[in-house]
Every structure is written in C-alpha cells, then in structure tokens.
Amino acid sequence: MLIGPPGSGKSTLGQLLAERLGVGFRxxxxxxxxxxxxxxxxxxxxDGEAAFRALExxxxxxxxxxxxxxLSLGGGAVLDAETQALLDGHHVVYLQVGLADAVQRVGLASARPLLVLNPRSQLKKLMEERRPVYQRLAVVTVVTDKREPAELADEILRGLPA
Incomplete structure (x- = not known):
C-alpha cells in the first residue's frame, strides 16, 4: 500500500510494482x-471536501x-482516524518527496482541488501537515527525490516481507 503527498509517485510506482509482482493495481x-x-x-x-473525504x-x-x-491511497486519505485504523497491520510504504520534486511532478497548473489558489504554498502546507501521519503509518519510508521509478520499485520490493 502506497501513501504520500501529491507528486510522490504513488500511481507510477504502484503500477510498476503491480506489474513486477504480477498482481493488480488499484x-x-x-x-x-x-x-x-x-x-x-x-x-x-x-459537493465539498467533506463529501469527498466520506467517499474516499x-x-x-x-x-x-x-x-x-x-493499492495507492489518495494523499489525504490518511487524515481520517478510521482510515488510519484500517491501515494497521498492512505493509504501508510512505513515498516521501521534497517540495521541489513534488511541484515539478504535479505542476503548478494542476487540476488537483486542494492546490487551486497558491499551488506551491498549498502543496508545502499539505506536505508539512501530513508528514507526521505518513511517518507514523509507514512500515517503510522511501525518499523519491531525483530517483527513477525502477530504482524506487527495487528498494520497495527489497523491503516487502517474504
């Protein structure tokens, strides 16, 4: 299970990991x-953020x-206490990304709803607020800055339980 902020590579890495393991990606x-x-x-x-969070x-x-x-979780899914409880006992990988790399990957003209007004400032704020939760839930943390997906996938696969 992959968690992390927007631009951390959850979708890209999730698809690559699923392919390598011969399992599905969601x-x-x-x-x-x-x-x-x-x-x-x-x-x-x-519908508003509350409706989105309930659906999430x-x-x-x-x-x-x-x-x-x-499984790739939306960046803010881990903010919900019940969701946090659901993740207990699962192999959770936190994809940690720096602001510069996240901005480059997400782009400042993003359609991401929480980044509409001042994307760089909003992304920085989201990352700082969520970091402690990501760190607490993670069994493995992988820093994604300036690294290729294949290299990251190798590191994650080495950290998976046998």
Missing part, C-alpha cells in the same frame, strides 16, 4: 471517481476488503 482516487461519476476535482467543487474513506475500506494487490 487507486482509491479512481475508485472515488467511479462511484461519484465525476473527477475528484468536481467532487470537491460541487469508503473507497479505502472497500479496496482493503476486495483487493490483494498494490
């Missing part, structure tokens, strides 16, 4: 979009019950 943001019938950014704008929690709960491959 992204809870995609699950939320499928249930809502619209992009995450539209859920935020039209349901998506994590469902994915943990149904999926046995690689």
């Amino acid at each position: 992204d809870t943001d995609a699950d939320v979009e499928a249930v809502a019938g619209k992009p995450v950014s539209d859920v935020f704008i039209e 929690h349901q998506a994590v709960r469902r994915a943990l019950a149904e999926h046995d491959g690689i």
